[in-house]
Amino acid sequence: MLTMNVVLLCSWAMKPAQSFQQLIIPSRSSYISIPTPSLLMGVRHDYERDISSDTSQVDVNAVNDLLGERLRARKTGDFDVADKIRDQLSAEHSVTVFDKDKIWVTGESARSVGGRSGGRGGRGGREGRGRGGRGRGGMDRGRRDFRSNFGPNGHDYNLCPLSGPISSQLSETAIHSKVAERLSAKMNRDFDTADRVQLELAEDGVFVNDRTKEWRADGVRFIDPSEGRRAPSDRNRPYTESRYSQSLPENAKVSLARIGELVEERTQCKKNRRFTEADSIRDALEKSHDVVIDDRVREWSIGGSFGKDADIKRAHSAALQNRSYVKSSASLELPEGVTQNDVQARVDARTRAKTNRQYSKSDALRDEIHKEFNVVIDDAIKMWSVGGDFGLDHPDNARAQNRGKFTRRGGGNLSESDVGLIQEMLKNRFELKSNRNFEKADQIRDHLYEKYNINVDDKSQEWRVLSDDYIQTKAERGTQELTGMDVSFVTSQLAKRIILKKDRDYGEADTIRDDLQGSYSILIDDKKREWKVISSSGKSKFAQGAARSQPSPYKQKQIEDKVENDPWFDDADVTVAVDITARADAELEEENASSPSSISRDELMSFTVPLLKEKLREAGKPVSGRKADLVDRLLA
Secondary structure: OHHHHHHHHHHHHOOOOOOOOOEEEEOOOOEEEEOOHHHHOOOOOOOEEOOOOOOOOOOHHHHHHHHHHHHHHHHOOOHHHHHHHHHHHHHHHOEEEEOOOOEEEEOOHHHHOOOOOOOOOOOOOOOOOOOOOOOOOOOOOOOOOOHHHHOOOOOOOEEOOOOOOOOOOOOHHHHHHHHHHHHHHHHOOOHHHHHHHHHHHHHOOOEEEOOOOEEEOOOOOOOOHHHOOOOOOOOOOOOEEOOOOOOOOOOOOOOHHHHHHHHHHHHHHHHOOOHHHHHHHHHHHHHHHOEEEEOOOOEEEEOOOOOHHHHHHHHHHHHHHHOOOEEOOOOOOOOOOOOHHHHHHHHHHHHHHHHOOOHHHHHHHHHHHHHHHOEEEEOOOOEEEEOOOOHHHOHHHHHHHHOOOOEEEOOOOOOHHHHHHHHHHHHHHHHHHHOOOHHHHHHHHHHHHHHHOEEEEOOOOEEEEOOOOOEEOOOOOOOOOOOHHHHHHHHHHHHHHHHHHHOOOHHHHHHHHHHHHHHHOEEEEOOOOEEEEOOOOOOOHHHHHHHHHOOOHHHHHHHHHHHHHOOOOOOOOHHHHOOHHHHHHHHHHHOOOOOHHHOOHHHHHOOOHHHHHHHHHHOOOOOOOOHHHHHHHHHO
């Protein structure tokens, strides 16, 4: 039987290229699974030689070794190394690689299949996917212009339906050109150019939303509800030089020490409410020395840069200050006989009075406009609306729309109808908590746990099924797409890792985690039961959450002690044991905040009132009353 299998294998190896799967050969008792030739040679890649049109002599073993190294480089995001290996294949072995078709050919044979996608692009092979292709290269290694793939505008961004009239100095044609230039730069992985163009657009009052594929040029920046509240500013913190600040020119007439003194002098003027003097110092620094001060981050910068995010926000603020007030998209219709130009002229007159510090006149004009036209003016967003409704144009409304919407995390076997029902119950529970009906809200929470084994996180507004299932989330941009075989391997390793963690073999579990990150650039979030292929930077929100979900060796030891000493944990109970690490880690971080009954009354009385109220909020209990009442409520 063994002889027959060897003969079959040899005859199979001589056949033309086949798909990257497994050849199943029947035996007397079972099936024998034989991997593809590249795996038999110990090489981890899924490319095959197209011998139907390729008969050139080549060192196949050397080519397979190089293809394996190139694939590993691409998986880890090291595309420069992948390009060098591709060039080495071409120079030393006359090999051309077609990434999309997962094949390689040699010599003159490449011309017969030259029309296939991928060409010789070391980062190619993905053209033709999505909107006009998302490949990282093509037949050449130079910069490619993708604009022709997106129609007459050169991009697939649409004008936001909530946008007001265009207030930017750029023409609509120029806006389309810049948006197309930015998109082309992003697809070529030239993120520096893409960021520069985005900042130029923002400075001209044009903003883009990559998530919704929209743009607007009314000076209003898109609001991301996930931004949440701003962190409180420390007004006592001294101003410092930004790390993005440029060096002083050699012929500068001022020193860094003198700039610091002027910035501090301005700060003292503001503290003493001498705002005119403070503004004079600020303007003199900017005009004479190109020094810009950002009060929000409490920094100053030669050249005016404070980093990409800060610069975009500054450009938004400047665009908002420089444009006139515009009509909100949520405005009601104007009274009959009144035109928008009539109202706009009155609003502009009020704006001029306000700019000239004629505040009494400005307020009088505002009241007249409201009385005559029922128009409400919002100075914060520089808009006016008949009836006073600003809809999603107002940041507070945009964020409020997202409140009460819980996001599902992790895996779990639930039908679409179950998910819809759960989301509706979570929405009802949120409304009950908002109305301080905590008893019914707790009943919904308990029902979700008992029926669906669901854990609800009110702080992050997320929920997930307590199960062993990890789910793959969308890979970050610029990363290599995993094959079906890769995903299956990762899934099996995660399942193995769960078992190791249950057996408290954290060393082997960490080894699997590290191997997945090294081989596939995968990070694992144990708290949310998700995994993702990340970019080389590793600075995303997912990367930060994944790092926080991994307990340190010290915490692992605490978890082991808790498992041994706490009868609540039962390894036989899968639904509980699977979540031991995350649950114990959360308990350690909260320092028993979720279980105030484990803290003595004396210890609770030593807490501050704000801390006691925070614990009551987390427990879903009322926060009013004296300190003694708060403690009694926590102990109840």
